[in-house]
Amino acid sequence: xxxxxxxxxxxxxxxxxxxxxxxxxxxxxxxxxxxxxxxxxxxxxxxxxxxxxxxxxxxxxxxxxxxxxxxxxxxxxxxxxxxxxxxxxxxxxxxxxxxxxxxxxx
Amino acid sequence: xxxxxxxxxxxxxxxxxxxxxxxxxxxxxxxxxxxxxxxxxxxxxxxxxxxxxxxxxxxxxxxxxxxxxxxxxxxxxxxxxxxxxxxxxxxxxxxxxxxxxxxxxxxxxxxxxxxxxxxxxxxxxxxxxxxxxxxxxxxxxxxxxxxxxxxxxxxxxxxxxxxxxxxxxxxxxxxxxxxxxxxxxxxxxxxxxxxxxxxxxxxxxxxxxxxxx
Numbered sequence: 001x002x003x004x005x006x007x008x009x010x011x012x013x014x015x016x017x018x019x020x021x022x023x024x025x026x027x028x029x030x031x032x033x034x035x036x037x038x039x040x041x042x043x044x045x046x047x048x049x050x051x052x053x054x055x056x057x058x059x060x061x062x063x064x065x066x067x068x069x070x071x072x073x074x075x076x077x078x079x080x081x082x083x084x085x086x087x088x089x090x091x092x093x094x095x096x097x098x099x100x101x102x103x104x105x106x
Numbered sequence: 107x108x109x110x111x112x113x114x115x116x117x118x119x120x121x122x123x124x125x126x127x128x129x130x131x132x133x134x135x136x137x138x139x140x141x142x143x144x145x146x147x148x149x150x151x152x153x154x155x156x157x158x159x160x161x162x163x164x165x166x167x168x169x170x171x172x173x174x175x176x177x178x179x180x181x182x183x184x185x186x187x188x189x190x191x192x193x194x195x196x197x198x199x200x201x202x203x204x205x206x207x208x209x210x211x212x213x214x215x216x217x218x219x220x221x222x223x224x225x226x227x228x229x230x231x232x233x234x235x236x237x238x239x240x241x242x243x244x245x246x247x248x249x250x251x252x253x254x255x256x257x258x259x260x261x262x263x264x265x266x267x268x269x270x271x272x273x274x275x276x277x278x279x280x281x282x283x284x285x286x287x288x289x290x291x292x293x294x295x296x297x298x299x300x301x302x303x304x305x306x307x308x309x310x311x312x313x314x315x316x317x318x319x
Binding site: 005006008011012014015018019022025026028029030031032037038041042045046048049052053056057059060061062066067069070073074076077078080081084085088089092093 | 299
């Protein structure tokens with residue numbers, strides 16, 4: 001990893017994109033985009049948040065210019081988070097989809 | 107060999123890589139820590155959806171949005187402080203670090219105002235919590251998550267500001283140059299991580315259930 005000095009205009013550019021995305025996500029929150037549990041609103045808000053987080057990780061945190069080992073660590077961390085949320089919610093959201101079996105011994 | 111390279115490293119580059127990797131290992135434990143709170147919030151929001159939406163609509167959208175912009179601004183000034191260290195420029199390092207501290211304090215100040223409103227309106231979970239309507243106990247759960255998540259986030263910011271004060275003193279002494287700025291780099295990673303946590307907290311708590319049917 002050589003010292004990769006990023007130009008100021010890149011940092012300011014990322015900052016302006018982050019502010020724009022913040023304005024976009026606030027604006028989107030005023031509309032009922034539909035879906036059970038506001039799922040369309042959640043999808044839009046979380047997509048924007050993931051985009052913002054990605055910009056911060058890649059440029060402010062210099063991961064874009066870091067060795068592959070850093071990429072593996074960062075990827076593993078967020079992949080673990082995805083597993084935690086996805087598997088937990090696959091349980092909670094699917095409850096009641098199938099009828100409960102008869103209790104044991106009856 | 108330069109004096110700032112510890113004896114167990116080959117060179118400054120290897121030392122910097124090791125510091126960055128170590129910091130990321132720590133940040134992964136932070137992802138796991140906040141991940142538990144996020145997963146818990148997601149589960150209870152889907153279980154008590156109406157109550158969580160009621161509670162969410164009660165949060166101050168203007169203050170939340172302003173705070174988001176302030177925190178993103180503090181990430182910019184932090185990134186520029188690290189850049190100044192890479193360029194061995196002492197003055198800009200100190201200025202950008204002080205700006206970052208100032209923006210961090212502004213965030214905490216606005217958060218304190220928000221907390222103050224919640225205290226006045228009896229929205230702090232516990233004996234004096236009060237909420238009209240049938241969902242009171244589940245709205246209380248929403249506010250428990252609100253205070254736990256924003257409170258842990260604020261605690262991380264307070265720790266971050268402590269780090270920044272120490273960095274400012276060191277930067278003023280000219281300790282960080284293009285050949286050695288590891289403390290700046292890893293503290294920057296921490297500060298940006300705390301920003302990322304807020305980037306997810308803000309829509310989850312303030313935004314996704316904002317619109318009224």
